[in-house]
Every structure is written in structure tokens, then in C-alpha cells.
Amino acid sequence: MKIRTTVEADLDFIRTAITEQSINTVTPERFNEYIVSGYYRHEWSWVAEQDGEIVALAIWWGMPQAEHPYSIDGLYAVPGVDRVAVWTELIRAGAASVPSGGDGPEYHLFLPNGWRDQADVVEAFEPRAEAAARAGLSERTERLRYEWLPEYGLPARSTRLRFEPGDDEAFLAAFRQVIEGSLDAATAREVAKVGVDGAARQDLEIYQEMPGERSWWRLAYDEAGALVGFGLPSANNGGPVVGYLGVLPEHRGHRYSDDLLAEITHLLVETGADRIRADTDLTNKPMAASFERTGYRNHAVRMVLSYPIA
Numbered sequence: 001m002k003i004r005t006t007v008e009a010d011l012d013f014i015r016t017a018i019t020e021q022s023i024n025t026v027t028p029e030r031f032n033e034y035i036v037s038g039y040y041r042h043e044w045s046w047v048a049e050q051d052g053e054i055v056a057l058a059i060w061w062g063m064p065q066a067e068h069p070y071s072i073d074g075l076y077a078v079p080g081v082d083r084v085a086v087w088t089e090l091i092r093a094g095a096a097s098v099p100s101g102g103d104g105p106e107y108h109l110f111l112p113n114g115w116r117d118q119a120d121v122v123e124a125f126e127p128r129a130e131a132a133a134r135a136g137l138s139e140r141t142e143r144l145r146y147e148w149l150p151e152y153g154l155p156a157r158s159t160r161l162r163f164e165p166g167d168d169e170a171f172l173a174a175f176r177q178v179i180e181g182s183l184d185a186a187t188a189r190e191v192a193k194v195g196v197d198g199a200a201r202q203d204l205e206i207y208q209e210m211p212g213e214r215s216w217w218r219l220a221y222d223e224a225g226a227l228v229g230f231g232l233p234s235a236n237n238g239g240p241v242v243g244y245l246g247v248l249p250e251h252r253g254h255r256y257s258d259d260l261l262a263e264i265t266h267l268l269v270e271t272g273a274d275r276i277r278a279d280t281d282l283t284n285k286p287m288a289a290s291f292e293r294t295g296y297r298n299h300a301v302r303m304v305l306s307y308p309i310a
Contacts, residue, residue: 001086003093006045006057013054014045017076023109023124024074026059038064039237040073046093048086055081058090060105063209068098072107075128087131095135107132107305110145115301125303132305141185141304142282146242146296148265149275155294157266158259161228163218168204170219174230175200178246183284185304192309207243211235216267220260222251231260233267240268242278257290265294 006014018026034040039061048056056077060069072091077083095105109128115121129140166174179187179196190199208214212234220228228251234243245260268276279302280287291298 001055001089002049003046003089004049006042006047008042010042010047010054013047014057014059017057018059018074020076023111023121023128024076025061025108025110026074031059034061041069044069044094044097046090048090050081054078056083056086056090058087058094060094065209069094069105070098071105072132075131084127084131084134087128088134091132091135091137095137105137105306107137109303109305111301111303113298113300129303129305136307137305139306139308141306143279143302143304144282144288144291144298145300145302146278146280146291147275147299148277148294148296150269152295152297154269155258155262155265157262158220161220161222161256161259161263163220163231163263165215165217166219166230168208171217171230172200172204174219174227174246174248175203177248178229180249181252182246183281183286185281185283189306189309203244207232207234210243211237212241212243213271216271218263218267220256220263226251228256229260231264233264233271238277240271240273240276242276255290255293257287258294261290261294261296 014031015028018024018028018031021027031040040059044060044062046058047054057075058072059074061071061073062069072094075087075090077086091107098105109125111121111125112118115125176196179191179199182188187199190202194202216233217230219230222228227248229245229247231245232243234241242261242264245257245264247256247260265276278291278296280291
């Protein structure tokens with residue numbers, strides 16, 4: 001079996017394969033848009049050939065300005081092929097293209113709520129997860145996907161915090177502080193790899209590169225002028241998102257996350273947002289509770305498959 005990156009001549013096969021939605025993120029519309037904008041590239045997509053015929057395909061996603069892909073968006077195989085075996089090799093090929101120590105690679109799968117009770121979803125998920133695990137992406141992080149819509153009502157704006165913009169150094173310092181004791185699995189992974197300062201700088205760079213406006217970012221101060229936390233309203237290629245919010249360790253336990261989330265929501269609505277999305281780890285109970293108190297609703301699950309923390 002031959003594993004290679006795709007070329008223009010493979011487009012007919014790719015466009016036929018991606019009509020099988022299953023639990024893949026790729027759609028024909030998304031593919032046509034992203035192959036032009038650079039979120040998908042031929043050098044970031046791999047096929048498996050057997051006897052000169054393509055039998056499987058992996059499409060990876062990455063930022064247009066990036067040199068390497070970040071996550072898998074779709075896995076496909078023709079009937080009769082050993083899906084787990086061939087997908088394992090495709091994932092290994094994609095992962096090998098990412099330099100050691102870089103971001104990712106990861107595999108993000110978007111699943112419906114209650115997916116474990118839906119036989120068709122389990123049937124689609126398990127071979128993909130097994131292939132990812134065989135390729136080294138054995139760590140599973142289940143994240144709850146939330147959204148806010150206008151009919152849910154705007155949360156009340158904070159009366160106890162003052163929100164101000166700040167320069168990059170101020171946000172970098174805030175990132176360093178909120179990392180301490182964070183319940184977020186991705187944050188723990190980055191700290192394990194590059195330390196607190198490295199993780200803070202990496203977070204800052206990631207949010208600077210997102211499509212959301214840098215001018216939306218806010219630092220939050222209490223009545224005494226002490227920094228309590230910060231919020232980053234942002235956007236990705238799917239629309240407005242709650243990019244990041246964090247409360248400094250000494251101020252936790254007072255539901256300041258509600259104040260930050262309300263401010264982020266108002267700022268995004270003021271820019272014209274009519275839907276706002278956000279994720280939090282299933283195990284991050286305080287943040288999930290904050291979303292629900294602020295009027296956000298859980299609508300799906302994001303399963304993140306990644307390398308285990310060393």
C-alpha cells in the first residue's frame with residue numbers, strides 16, 4: 001500500500017468521498033471554500049493507494065498562515081478495506097509532517113449530545129478513535145459545545161467589574177496568572193510541554209492569529225482596582241466565539257466567570273453577532289455551570305484525540 005499526499009488529479013475522488021458526511025467535519029461546500037483559502041491544502045491531505053487505486057483519504061485542517069496542519073477534519077475509506085489499519089497509516093503520515101514540539105497534531109470529532117446511545121454514531125466514532133490511538137493520539141478529552149442565540153436573552157452586564165483594553169504585555173501577564181490551577185486539559189498539556197511562560201506566550205499568539213478583532217479584548221478590574229481576570233471575545237472561521245476567559249486564582253470562587261462571559265457576549269453582540277459558540281471540558285464543572293447561568297445552551301460534544309501528556 002502506498003501513502004502519499006493528494007494532487008489536483010485526486011479532486012474527483014475527494015469530492016466523491018466527502019459526500020459521505022458520517023461524523024466528518026468536511027462538507028463539499030467547506031472543502032471548496034477551504035481549498036482556496038488555505039485551511040485545506042493538497043500537502044495536508046493524504047491518500048492510501050492499493051494496486052493504483054485510492055482506497056482511503058485523510059483531510060487535515062490548519063490555519064492559512066501556518067506551515068503545518070493542526071487537526072484531522074475527515075477520514076474516508078472505500079468499502080471492503082480495513083478502515084482501522086489504513087486510517088492508522090494515514091494519521092501517522094499526517095502527524096509525521098508536524099515537527100516535534102509544535103502544536104498538535106490532534107483529531108477533533110464533533111458528536112451529538114447523548115452520542116454513546118446512538119449506535120450509528122458509535123459505529124462511526126470507534127474505528128476512527130482506534131486508528132488515532134494506534135497512531136499515538138490515545139488521549140481523549142471530551143468537551144461540551146455551548147452556543148448563545150438572541151432568543152436565549154442577553155445576560156445582565158456586570159456591575160462589580162470594570163472592563164478595559166490592554167497591551168500585549170498586560171494580557172501575557174494575565175495569561176501567566178490564570179494558568180495556575182486551570183481545569184482546562186489543553187492548558188495542562190501546554191504547561192507540561194513548554195512550561196507556564198511558554199504556554200502563556202503560545203496562547204497569546206494563537207488568539208492574535210484568530211479572525212476576531214484584537215481591539216475586543218478586555219481586562220477586568222474590581223472596585224479596588226485589582227485585576228480580577230480577562231475576557232477575549234473572538235471569532236473563528238465558523239463565526240463569533242468566546243475565545244478565552246480566565247479568573248486569577250486569588251479571585252476564584254466568586255462567580256466572576258459569569259461577569260466575564262456576560263461582557264464577552266455583549267461585546268460580540270455589539271459587533272453584530274447573532275450566534276456565539278464556546279467549548280469547555282466536560283470535567284470543568286465550574287465553567288459549564290457559568291455558561292448555563294449566563295444563558296448559553298449545550299448543543300453538542302467535541303471529542304479531542306491527542307498525544308498523552310508525557
